[in-house]
Amino acid sequence: MAQHFLLSAAARTLSLKAIYQAGEDAAYKTFCDLRWSETDGDPVCPRCGCLDAYDIATRRKFKCKACGHQYSVTSGTIFASRKMAFTDLLAAICIFVNGAKGVAALQLARDLDCQYKTAFVLSHKLREALASERNGVVLDGVVEVDGAYFGGHIRPANLKEERVDRRLAEYQTGKRRVVVAFRKRSGRTLTFVRRQEADGVELAKRYVSRTAIMHADEASHWDRLHDGWQVSRINHSEAYSLDGACTNWAESYFSRLRRMVRGQHHHVSARYLHAYADHAAWLEDHRRLSNGALANRVAGLAMAHPVSRQWSGYWQRAA
Secondary structure, three states: OOOOHHHHHHHOOOOOOHHHOHHHHHHHHHHHHHHHHOOOOOOOOOOOOOEEEEEEEEHEEEEEEOOOOOOOOHHHHHOOOOOOOOHHHHHHHHHHHHOOOOHHHHHHHHHOOHHHHHHHHHHHHHHHHHHHOOOOOOEEEEEEEEEEEOOOOOOOOOOOOHOOOOOOOOHHOOOOOOEEEEEEOOEEEEEEOOOOOHHHHHHHHEEEEOEEEEEEEHHHHHHHHHHOOOEEOOOEEEEEEEEEEEEEEHHHHHHHHHHHHHHHHHOOOOOOOHHHHHHHHHHHHHHOOOOHHHHHHHHHHHHOOOOOOOOOOOOHHHH
């Protein structure tokens, strides 16, 4: 029997040992190479674009010779105002991509020996950066659509006579959300968080090409897809796959997301569910890449992403 890719040596091209053995200078050079790849790591002023700068080595900063602006390798990126050492940042990215079903912020905090708040915000900054990879993507070819509900758990009362029918709307918490996933077979996955699965029809009009062939289950709200696409339907009460019609690719993604939410994070707020959904989709889409390639991709996306409006100064605003 053939060996699974994740069990092979090809899947292991980066380790925490290698990061810390290389040291701070090597990690710093890695971030410089990612930020200024077009100049082989030489600094470029983010304000005027000048290539000439004074090196303030004691502070790991640069001063532009043209406009006098001082900047660092992380200025204007999602890592702006960072206090972590570059080795720790690189190690955090390595741990982040090594988790096939995500990594809890508490575990990351223990691995890096930092506060939980630091690990929580850093994880969400990385999720925001990798989610930018899907910007402008429109799916074509064979696309599967499905939805799965998360959150809104109602704890049953201790005494039997005090328990209620938790299916009734009057007892709902209002926190339950559905993740609608569009997944191209052997391609990208786009996810959206909504209150109703039926909202996926309007999302399909924006993110799925009209030339695509769509696959959906027997839910009645997907009937409207027939007005704009060639659609194959599968009735899961009869079969999971029949005559080529199935939503198994979408279900594979939801399997990873459920295990991420239940097994790693245990609880995910509806406010941040979209971030975890995008994270699981990114892991699913790049599952055949080595951990070194994944880390390089995440770090590159983070260095190309502007300062986060949501997560920069998050805990200061929360206080």
